[in-house]
Amino acid sequence: MLLSTELKPGDAVAVEDPGFHHLLDLVPALGLRMLPVAVDDDGIRPDAFRTALRAGARAVVCSPRGQSPLGARFTADRRGELLAVLAGFPGVLVVEDDHNADIAGVEAVTLARHDGRMLLTSGWVSHILQATVAGLLTDPxxxxxxxxxxxxxxxxxxxxxxxxxxxxxxxxxxxxxxxxxxxxxxxxxxxxxxxxxxxxxxxxxxxxxxxxxxxxxxxxxxxxxxxxxxxxxxxxxxxxxxxxxx
The missing domain is CATH 3.90.1150.10 (Aspartate Aminotransferase, domain 1)
Structure with missing residues (x-):
């Protein structure tokens, strides 16, 4: 989990409000503080996002589309506004949860990408599973x-x-x-x-x-x-x- 890898207990995380209930349970369970960020149909609101970052948020977890429970999605205009806010806080970790992906009904408009980290033990994924997923992703x-x-x-x-x-x-x-x-x-x-x-x-x-x-x-x-x-x-x-x- 990126949050436990990149942050330390007591750090603040900006979260969507309303947001996915499992995330709202997970963040405090990791010993982290939540800073709620208001959401509208276009995703997290820039003004609320700026307020959370100024309050010390070290990371933000957001959904580019299919946001639960509001069903929000990032538009190109909103993406530009959020990137402008992030420009003033270059050290903030951005985690995007695109859990609905291609069934969300809209194209993904993303803020950032992050390379996942894999452990040699519990993080290892079966080659059979990898081949199966690759086959499904390329099957017309x-x-x-x-x-x-x-x-x-x-x-x-x-x-x-x-x-x-x-x-x-x-x-x-x-x-x-x-x-x-x-x-x-x-x-x-x-x-x-x-x-x-x-x-x-x-x-x-x-x-x-x-x-x-x-x-x-x-x-x-x-x-x-x-x-x-x-x-x-x-x-x-x-x-x-x-x-x-x-």
Missing amino acids: AVTRLVAEAGRTYTARSDALVAALREHGIASHGASGLNVWVPVRDESAVVNGLRTRGWWIAAGTRFHIASPPGVRVTTATLTPVEAVPFARDFADTLAESQAVCGG
Whole structure:
């Protein structure tokens, strides 16, 4: 892990907020401090990023596309703005988590590359596995399958965003497999949808200082199913707002 290799306990790491919950668990487990950086549809925000770096962040972990849970992706303009910020902090380690890669639905716009380090023991990878991966990466049939998966996942997230918009519900999901919906009461929305047969994730695990919300994974939610889901979401919101006093 780059963070444990390059940093020492007590160092600060800039992390996306909202961000991937496993990373938010990992950073403090390594003895490192988290500095939250606000995210919008175009990725981490330059102003918040500059603030974190000025506060002493030694590294930043970010997602160039398919960001979880917001579904953000870097644009060329945002990349330029972030590189301008980084220019003033040349010693900062940049770690990009492109976990969705070719199924994210958009091209990768990256800030940096880092060569991984391999140990001679536990870091060794089987030659059979390497050959298998190399074969898959160069197989035209696999390439077509991955491209089709990317189009399918994009269509599903776009369908949900559009269906929610029909009910006046704002959401985020520019790339990847998730749609983030800002809400006032996460528990009420999660429980309300559960009674209607839908399972979504409360946003508590994904954010530090950013406002509440819920994450909807759209990988298996078809465009047809997005319509009743959005309707049930709107009804659940109405119920939760009524309980909270409007």
